[in-house]
Amino acid sequence: MVDITTELSGIKLSNPVIPASGTFGFGKEYKDLYDLNILGSISFKGTTVEERYGNELPRIAECYQGMINSVGLQNPGMEAVIREEIPELAKHYHKPLIANISGFSVPEYVKLAEAMSEVPEVGILEVNVSCPNVHGGGMAFGTSALNVAEVTREVKKVAKKPVYIKLSPNVTDIVSIAKAAEAAGADGLALINTLLGMRIDIRRRQPVIANKMGGFSGPAIFPVAVRMVYQVSKAVNIPVIGMGGVSSARDVVEMMMAGASAVEVGAANLVDPFACKKIIEDLPELLKELKIEKISDIIGCVE
Amino acid sequence: MKDVEFKILTNEPLTGDIFKMTLDGDTSDIKRPGQFVEISIPGRYLRRPISVCDWSDNKLTLIYKVVGEGTEDLSYMEPGEYISALTGLGNGYDLKRIPKNPVIAGGGVGVPPMYALAKELKKMGITPYVALGFNTKDDVFYEAEFKALGVPVNVATVDGSYGAKGFVTDIIGDHDYALCCGPEPMLKAVYNVVKDGQFSFEARMGCGFGACMGCSKKTKTGFKRVCKDGPIFMMEEIAW
Numbered sequence: 001m002v003d004i005t006t007e008l009s010g011i012k013l014s015n016p017v018i019p020a021s022g023t024f025g026f027g028k029e030y031k032d033l034y035d036l037n038i039l040g041s042i043s044f045k046g047t048t049v050e051e052r053y054g055n056e057l058p059r060i061a062e063c064y065q066g067m068i069n070s071v072g073l074q075n076p077g078m079e080a081v082i083r084e085e086i087p088e089l090a091k092h093y094h095k096p097l098i099a100n101i102s103g104f105s106v107p108e109y110v111k112l113a114e115a116m117s118e119v120p121e122v123g124i125l126e127v128n129v130s131c132p133n134v135h136g137g138g139m140a141f142g143t144s145a146l147n148v149a150e151v152t153r154e155v156k157k158v159a160k161k162p163v164y165i166k167l168s169p170n171v172t173d174i175v176s177i178a179k180a181a182e183a184a185g186a187d188g189l190a191l192i193n194t195l196l197g198m199r200i201d202i203r204r205r206q207p208v209i210a211n212k213m214g215g216f217s218g219p220a221i222f223p224v225a226v227r228m229v230y231q232v233s234k235a236v237n238i239p240v241i242g243m244g245g246v247s248s249a250r251d252v253v254e255m256m257m258a259g260a261s262a263v264e265v266g267a268a269n270l271v272d273p274f275a276c277k278k279i280i281e282d283l284p285e286l287l288k289e290l291k292i293e294k295i296s297d298i299i300g301c302v303e
Numbered sequence: 304m305k306d307v308e309f310k311i312l313t314n315e316p317l318t319g320d321i322f323k324m325t326l327d328g329d330t331s332d333i334k335r336p337g338q339f340v341e342i343s344i345p346g347r348y349l350r351r352p353i354s355v356c357d358w359s360d361n362k363l364t365l366i367y368k369v370v371g372e373g374t375e376d377l378s379y380m381e382p383g384e385y386i387s388a389l390t391g392l393g394n395g396y397d398l399k400r401i402p403k404n405p406v407i408a409g410g411g412v413g414v415p416p417m418y419a420l421a422k423e424l425k426k427m428g429i430t431p432y433v434a435l436g437f438n439t440k441d442d443v444f445y446e447a448e449f450k451a452l453g454v455p456v457n458v459a460t461v462d463g464s465y466g467a468k469g470f471v472t473d474i475i476g477d478h479d480y481a482l483c484c485g486p487e488p489m490l491k492a493v494y495n496v497v498k499d500g501q502f503s504f505e506a507r508m509g510c511g512f513g514a515c516m517g518c519s520k521k522t523k524t525g526f527k528r529v530c531k532d533g534p535i536f537m538m539e540e541i542a543w
Contacts, residue, residue: 022515029513029531033304045516053519053526058507060517062349062373069509074516074526218348270510271343271350273389274306 002287003294004280006040006262008239009162009187011096011123013040013262016252016295017280020243020266021046021100021126021166022071026085027093030269034277036093043098043190043264044081044089046128047116049108051077055133061199061208066218066245067267068197070211072133073102078115086121096123100166102131103141109151110158117160125161126241127151130168130193132215142168142193145180152184162187164241169221169228170196178232190241190264191232192225218267219245226258233259233300247275249282253290259300304391304512305332309363311384314377317366317444321412322378323356326363326386333358335395336419337484337503337535340365340388341511347373350389352511352530354484354503356415357422363390366415366445392511393534396420396482396501400537403429405500406478408471408493410436410485414445416503417484421454430454432478436471436489440464472496491543502541503534 004015019030021043027036036042054074061068075081086097099116103109109127116122129142129151141147148165155163165181167174169192178189194215199208207213225244233240242260246252247268255263268275283295292298309328317323333340333355340363341350351373357364369375380386401424409417414435424431433456437443443465449456457474458466467474472492475481481500483493490502506529509517513531520527522540527533 023510025514025516029510053521054516057518057520059519060349060507060509060515062347065348067349067509069515069517071516071519074519267348270515271348272306273304273510273512273514 002284002292003296004283004287006296008124008241008262011162015040015280015283016256016260016262017276018043018098018241018262018264019269019276020264021128023266023269027089030273031092033273037095038280039093039276040262041095041098041123042089042093043100043126044085045075046073046100046102046131047075047078047081047112048073048102048104049078049111051075051080056210058209059214061214063197063199063216063218064220066216066220068199068209068214068216069194070133070209070214072211073131078112082115082119086119090121097121098124098126100126100128102128102134104134106151106154110154113155113159113163117158122161124164125155125159126164126166126190127155128166128193130166132168132170132194132196132213133211142177143171145177148177149180149184152181152186156185164188164190166190166193167232168193169224169244174228175231175235178236182236182238186238188239188241189232189236190243192228192244195221195224217245219247221245222251226254229255229260230258230302249279249286252279252283253286253298256295257298257300257302261299304389305329306387307390308385308387311380311382311386313382314380316378318442320369321442321444322367322369324365324367326365327361328363330358330361330363330390332391333363334391335398336423337395337416338391338393339534340390341392342377343387344373344376347376349509350511351377352392352508354416355419357419366412368412389511393530394532396535397537398423398427400501401429401482402480404478405429405431405480405482406475407431407433408436408475408481408483408485409433410471410489411438411442413485413489413503417482418445418448420482421449421452425452425454431482432476433457434459434471434474436485437465438462494538494541500538501535502538504529504536505534506530
């Protein structure tokens with residue numbers, strides 16, 4: 001019997017597989033497909049203080065082994081999420097949730113952290129300082145070590161749950177930003193968010209998506225994600241949630257060997273709604289084959 | 304929603320860029336005309352949403368247009384090959400709301416889902432009047448198939464090379480209630496000349512089942528997902 005449990009800041013997960021924010025909504029579209037309780041946790045749709053429609057359409061472009069999205073944080077806003085979405089999700093999912101929050105100013109991040117800290121179903125705050133699809137927020141914070149440190153410090157002052165900072169890969173040196181977050185008190189890190197990308201319709205001579213650029217995700221970015229998780233986890237002493245193109249049990253193992261304590265699965269859910277279920281089912285067999293008795297033993301095992 | 308492995312039975316062109324594919328597999332999750340499936344094309348990352356033209360026990364008919372590399376790949380697939388599709392997606396037409404004398408208005412690649420709709424209405428004892436619009440004579444398809452259902456059919460082409468010259472709106476007569484699928488300018492034109500109806504919208508989708516918010520649309524009743532809350536929208540909720 002292999003042990004696939006893992007841990008994030010004292011929270012025990014039955015397995016390391018977590019659907020990534022923005023690819024799983026609030027679980028509604030998946031709850032009839034399989035029992036959500038098989039998931040290690042769920043990082044729900046990025047929540048902002050106010051309701052947001054997001055960006056104009058088209059918001060989606062295809063790439064080789066990936067996609068670009070420019071949704072722009074469409075969500076019903078913090079109050080509706082707490083009042084309606086989380087209680088609804090809690091009917092079908094009974095483990096601690098990861099609350100993905102996104103602000104447009106430091107006070108907004110603080111407000112979100114305060115509110116989500118009061119929600120009993122929330123186990124971890126995943127502070128998104130890296131959304132590439134909104135102007136004046138998200139990635140604007142995540143690309144500066146000073147800003148990341150400030151958001152982290154202010155959020156930590158009010159947060160009653162572990163604070164994980166979700167980092168952008170669209171930076172010259174992700175390690176220095178990760179270290180800034182750690183020094184400012186972050187309990188953990190989540191990486192990588194999407195890579196800023198663009199496609200052009202060569203017949204129309206126009207960008208494919210309305211907002212011109214968007215977040216590139218999917219298997220194509222997996223090697224970049226593994227590299228960054230490896231570099232960051234070697235440089236910090238706080239847990240890392242690894243993500244970016246993870247699509248199989250093999251990818252989960254690779255990401256954990258790179259240094260991730262848990263792994264989020266994003267775009268894969270959109271092309272195969274059963275992706276997380278299949279990955280979780282495949283894990284024990286793969287671990288047996290690799291002669292791994294306890295999945296947590298492989299975290300960061302690659303020197 | 305089900306993830307179904309279908310065996311391709313036929314895959315033949317109907318016109319220069321419109322193909323008809325028949326498939327063998329589990330269709331039990333397809334409930335209403337106007338729904339769509341999301342096909343996984345080998346080597347392409349995202350699935351392709353394609354409307355259901357017709358279905359019966361274990362048989363699915365899709366008609367698709369080659370618009371890019373993915374659908375081009377699809378057009379080269381051979382009978383006997385297998386493809387995966389998520390079935391039973393979208394809301395489909397609300398059959399209970401359809402009155403006695405509706406007009407079915409289909410334009411171009413918006414025509415296929417109207418076939419299953421016309422067939423279903425006939426079963427319910429409603430004979431729809433069918434108005435089909437195409438650009439030119441060579442683009443016309445499925446006129447005979449609609450006629451074989453025993454419904455009146457009229458065709459318009461933009462250049463007048465076949466049927467009436469003009470748009471679908473030129474041949475829908477004085478019908479009050481429209482069931483419509485086609486390019487957005489056509490939907491809007493029909494919307495402007497009828498009193499009520501149901502309109503099927505297209506969108507570039509990510510997942511096709513409501514998770515990614517890639518195809519959100521502003522309506523009079525809030526933000527809706529074309530893939531999950533649509534693709535059919537009632538006249539009263541549409542905001543242009």
